[in-house]
Amino acid sequence: MKVVAIGDSITYGFPYTPDSAWGNLVNKELGIPIINKGVNGDTSAGMLARFSNDVVRCSPSHVIIMGGTNDACAGVAAEEVYDNISRMVDLAVQNGIIPIIGIPIPCNYSKDERILGLYRADMREYGMANNICMIDFYSAFMEAGGRQTKLELYADVLHPNEEGYRVMAKVALNLLKDKISAG
Structure with a gap:
């Protein structure tokens, strides 16, 4: 197993180095390569533009696709983000890579969170309709009942702190352990 x-x-x-990122924490725990192709400030369109170079070229068995926060901050239409995510999934499948959609964590700007909520709904619907595995990072950042964000997991209004990245790693770890045991 090799993951991008x-x-x-x-x-x-961010705001730390990739050493603190959830993917690196999972890598340390499972011992499987997780190549971090996160780019600060990137949008789903930027991810799509670099997908062939950053993902396909690495020949992974799996790719975790997670974007949308910067799109929401820029007010990008939900249809455009949906198209970008679905095109990345298609590229993965065409290249024999198993896609996994990462459901983005909450944003603590209410206007941007409303937009990001539309993206999440689209991602979940798309994933379920197309039998695409998803990692639900969002729910891990919500209090029981799903009405309040766990603010103690944030370094700022958008980015996790080190504890938040550990929470993300735990969510990813649980899913990837299942993938490993399933073969």
Whole structure:
């Protein structure tokens, strides 16, 4: 198993280094390569533009695709983000790579969170309709009942702190352990 994680600053590990990122923490725990292709400030369009170079070229068995936060901050239409995510999934499948969609964590700007919520709904619907595995990072950052964000997991209004990255790693770890045991 070899995994590429493509995304934005939340994949990269901002405001820290990639050593603190959830993918690196999973790598240390499972001992499987997780190549961090998170780029600070990137959008789903940017991820799509670099997908062939950053993912396909690495020949992974799996790719974790997680984006949308910067799109929401820029007010990008949900249809455009849906198209970008679905095109990355298609590229993965065409190249024999198993896609996994990462459901983005909450954003603590209410206007941007409303937009990001639309993206999440689209990602979940797309994943379920197409039998694509998903990692639900969002739910791990919500209090029981799903009405309040766990603010103690944030370094700022968008990015996890070190504890937040550990929570993300635990969620990814649980899913990837299942993938390993399933063969």
